[in-house]
Amino acid sequence: MTCHRGWDAFRDRPPRSTRVTWGVYDGVHLGHLAVFDALAAWARGDGAESVVITFDPHPQAFLHGSSIPLVMPVTERARLIASRGIDTVLVLPFDKSLAEMTADRFFSEVLAGRAGAGGILIGYDSRFGRRGEGGGQRLRELAAGPGIPVRTCETRLLEGRPVKSSGLREAIARGDLARARAMTGRPVCLVGPVVPGDRRGRTLGYPTANVDCRGLVLPPNGVYAIRGWERGEVAAAEPGRDAGEAGPLDGVMNIGVRPTFGGPARVSVEAHLLGLPVKRDLYGRTMRIEVVARIRGEMRFPGVDELKAQIEADCRAAREALAGR
Numbered sequence: 001m002t003c004h005r006g007w008d009a010f011r012d013r014p015p016r017s018t019r020v021t022w023g024v025y026d027g028v029h030l031g032h033l034a035v036f037d038a039l040a041a042w043a044r045g046d047g048a049e050s051v052v053i054t055f056d057p058h059p060q061a062f063l064h065g066s067s068i069p070l071v072m073p074v075t076e077r078a079r080l081i082a083s084r085g086i087d088t089v090l091v092l093p094f095d096k097s098l099a100e101m102t103a104d105r106f107f108s109e110v111l112a113g114r115a116g117a118g119g120i121l122i123g124y125d126s127r128f129g130r131r132g133e134g135g136g137q138r139l140r141e142l143a144a145g146p147g148i149p150v151r152t153c154e155t156r157l158l159e160g161r162p163v164k165s166s167g168l169r170e171a172i173a174r175g176d177l178a179r180a181r182a183m184t185g186r187p188v189c190l191v192g193p194v195v196p197g198d199r200r201g202r203t204l205g206y207p208t209a210n211v212d213c214r215g216l217v218l219p220p221n222g223v224y225a226i227r228g229w230e231r232g233e234v235a236a237a238e239p240g241r242d243a244g245e246a247g248p249l250d251g252v253m254n255i256g257v258r259p260t261f262g263g264p265a266r267v268s269v270e271a272h273l274l275g276l277p278v279k280r281d282l283y284g285r286t287m288r289i290e291v292v293a294r295i296r297g298e299m300r301f302p303g304v305d306e307l308k309a310q311i312e313a314d315c316r317a318a319r320e321a322l323a324g325r
Contacts, residue, residue, distance in 0.1 A: 003082065004088070006091070015118070019049070019121065021123075022110075024165070025054050030163045030184065037085075038153050050088070052089050054089065055091070055098075056074040076189070103139075119151070121152075123153055123155065163183050168184065172217050173218070173219070173220070191216075205308070209228075211269045211271060218269070219291060221297070222255060224253045224293065225293045225294075227250055231246075251318065255298075272315070295318060
């Protein structure tokens with residue numbers, strides 16, 4: 001598997017040499033997985049290269065000048081796409097030039113042109129081109145000229161409704177971990193670099209990794225039983241590149257504003273990994289945190305002693321929640 005960020009890193013493919021699909025694919029849910037599996041099987045059967053095109057930032061965020069909290073960063077998205085047997089992941093920056101590209105140009109320049117599509121796979125609701133002007137029917141009309149086959153992947157349903165990234169974000173935001181897992185086949189995961197904090201956990205005897213999850217949708221504030229994996233240096237990270245992971249380590253995570261200590265009401269994500277040496281330095285590393293179960297809501301304590309007692313109780317509860325899972 002290879003992953004390229006932008007056209008400059010991507011060598012144009014010979015005509016008809018690939019099988020291609022495209023989309024944002026935030027969350028890599030069951031509907032997305034069906035697309036990737038079908039594309040990989042089609043390419044293997046034809047002796048062709050499978051290519052998935054995705055975008056960063058989210059097109060709707062760019063078009064509307066707003067932020068859309070994502071389920072995962074683009075690096076994790078690319079890694080999960082590649083794990084389905086996809087040969088190449090191409091991350092295109094969604095910018096003004098791409099936003100203004102007509103459907104006809106997107107087909108001729110991107111799909112049939114630079115990506116070298118000899119077959120195109122789409123989802124049931126795929127749109128392309130300026131303001132989403134192109135759909136499945138227009139794509140088939142464009143592809144008929146050069147004789148490029150177009151296939152449609154059936155949607156995946158959960159309780160009779162299509163699985164969508166928007167629904168996945170909503171499930172995570174309201175803390176419905178079970179539904180989010182049903183939509184992806186995986187536990188909810190938070191991925192981000194470990195950044196400096198105030199080191200208060202270390203003085204309490206419970207050192208934490210302060211994980212930068214800005215831009216991600218988070219479960220509600222509270223304390224969670226988790227499993228954590230450690231990855232390589234952030235500076236060396238590339239979209240889709242699997243640099244290896246160390247773990248898992250059981251742990252407990254707090255999402256919230258730390259009301260016992262006051263200060264700015266900025267939500268932080270702090271993970272205490274059970275069994276990690278107290279002096280172990282995780283700064284500059286990336287953590288992948290699997291959110292297994294909610295232990296309790298966020299609380300304010302009258303003092304440090306009460307807080308330490310509750311943290312110890314949280315650690316016991318996390319061990320119990322994680323046992324056998």
